[in-house]
Amino acid sequence: MNQLLLGLNEQQVAAVTAPDGPVIVLAGPGSGKTRVLTHRIAWLIEEKGIRPWQILAVTFTNKAAKEMRERIEGILGEDLRGLQVGTFHATCARILRREVAENLPNFTRDFVIFDVDDQKSAVEQAMKDLNIDTKKFNPSNMRSGISQAKSALIRPDEYEANNYVGELIGRIYRRYQEILIANNAMDFDDLLMNTVTMFEQSPHVALNYQQRFQHILVDEFQDTNLTQYGIISQLIGDNNIFIVGDADQSIYKWRGADVRNLMRFRQDFPNPTEILLEQNYRSTQIILDGAKAIIQQNPNRVHKDLFTTREDGNQIIVREAYNDLEEADMVITAIQNLRLDSYLPGDCAIMYRTNAQSRVMEEAFVRAGIPYRLVGATRFYGRREIKDIIAYLRVLHNPADEFSLKRIINVPRRSIGDKTFNQLRDWGLRNGWQPGEALLELAAQPEQSPLSGRALKALLSFAMLYRKWFDLKDQMPLVELLDLILEDINFTGYLNDGTQEGQDRWDNVMEFRNVTLLAAEMPLDQFLEEIALVADADFTDGNEGATLLTLHAAKGLEYPVVFIVGLEDGLLPHSRSIGSSDPEEMAEERRLFYVGITRAQDRLYMSYAFQRMAWGRLETSTPSRFLNDIPEHLVDSRFQSNRSRRQATKARVSEWSWSGGGSSRSRVSRSGGGRSSRSSGSSWQRAKGDDRSRPKKRVTASVPPPKNLPKPRAEEMPEALEPLARKSELSFHTGDKVHHVKFGSGIVMSSKLTGSDEEVTVAFSDVGVKRLAASIAKLEKL
């Protein structure tokens, strides 16, 4: 048997060796689809005599592309130059860079790529130009409306509105596009849309690529949008298309992905070879059963019979935490204990629905001194100081980029304000110069400019710098150019303001310098393109620490141990989907959960918190409805389910935490927490340094009603509808011994009246200090 097919199962072999023509591989999670893709490409090259450059493979992330290339090179043991592997965006950017000059009017090959921030600025500009109130209509919403349109291959002149906001979006879209052209810029969506446009307008270019790519392979097909489908259609001709996907893992509808592309594919490419990969090589039976139970609840899906040979395994552990801080501590303790089972932090991933949840987790890791890696959140290239530096490079590369110039012309401060900037701009406009060119002209002939006095002096000294860099930019390696700029503008002095934050920012700049160092001889345009297209998910490598990431970013990854935190209604499923009239939104939340679960190889932990901090307030939450769909026998849970929770409340506290109780639980309680001015009795907690209890600037003298007191869950308080009686006397006092059904016994540290309730702080022997509302907590005096 061919070496390439060794160790593959029957279906995988069928996929790898599938005949020419359209092929659909429906691949369940963990079914080895990456393996199939890499072996397929290797098979084409080795057995079918296809040259590497005749193959185009499209992946979802840059990282996946890199891995795929390396794996194929590993299999074939040769350098596969010419093999085109990349994301849609990277592939299109590459094609456009080469063809745009001759084949797409309005752009030169030096076009820049606008990220979401740049897009927002451009949208705001467009709205200003059109006299549309940016307060009344959120530019972000307008931006996403435009993005949706572009994802569906609707060009500005094709945009049809069916309501008032749509009409606005249409107008803004048209103006926005003009602005981009003026700036020689494309946004992410343009990379795709303009490629299709170019292929349509210049069929010979499309034909050229058709002749080159005899085999096109697309991964994660369920998350392609209409425009991407258009690209494939243009490229495919009579060539061979091989797609891999799983409708159950479609989680990007919100950004224009269209699962119906699978249907379209079946229509446009009749009688495809269809292969189902159902054997899971990743997870234990229990984890897989849990995942199946979740996904089965979705309507209108094609049933798949996933199975694994990894029998049994540990039960899925589900736990409730008192609040988000305790939830984080539970994760930490669990990770510490997992060492006993030989799992290192690097084997663990913590997944959450929203980036905002990462903060509390991160702080817990820092406290515990456990190494971790945060994926996303404040993305590296999104940091202000990094964006500033990139803006310098961008405006040097593309003098038309007004937004970048505007960003940096007064950073660091050089007394160049809006007025001066606009004068420069208008001067350029009158003479047909791009903003960067206007700077060069100013440096050459300052006396011709309409500026004078202080403004001229300030601007001129910047223009001289700009000209210097501009002349040198192609004559020195990137790092040297960067160093020169940093030196000339004294960026250190600007950032290093003596604070830790300043230091961190400078460190980031140095980190960025390393990137340019690695880029070595790379020309500026290519460098800018690469950093524009990197994604958070590209940084998930390495196993020095636990990985913190969103469920979206977890797609395509796997870990021995997975924690899914924040399993609460409103978070997962997200509140936006709960209130939505479109049932697809809820279905997508469910798929997201499914994706998370199926990342786990050996162990799976889930948690939810009774209350958590959100928008600076303390919110009470209900466990996620999804939890009810996991059969009880798969779950090791203190609260088996909502149904039997009341019964389970009797269990001992020690069973309650993942670890069996333990160290530093007192960290878990939250002081301050949005409720106002506290009595001095609890000040000792502040000393422990809960940074959320930082003294507030404004202290209100009166005590507002405690709007945010934890609300009781219905089954704990049958008469919940009755308003709480106004209390006037303390029923608990410092030193009282009390007992709590959940936390066991403890001693009252302090107690005080809040608007309509009594707030008791208790030190429990097992779980540490808790702050409780007397009306709810059912504290028993001993």
Place this chain on the structure above:
DNA sequence: TCACCTGGTGTTTTT
């Protein structure tokens, strides 16, 4: 022009 304040607003998820 800039430093400082204030009030409004927002957290889904990302190439």
Place this chain on the structure above:
DNA sequence: CACCAGGTGA
């Protein structure tokens, strides 16, 4: 709570 845009005074 945290971030921004926009306003104000120096």
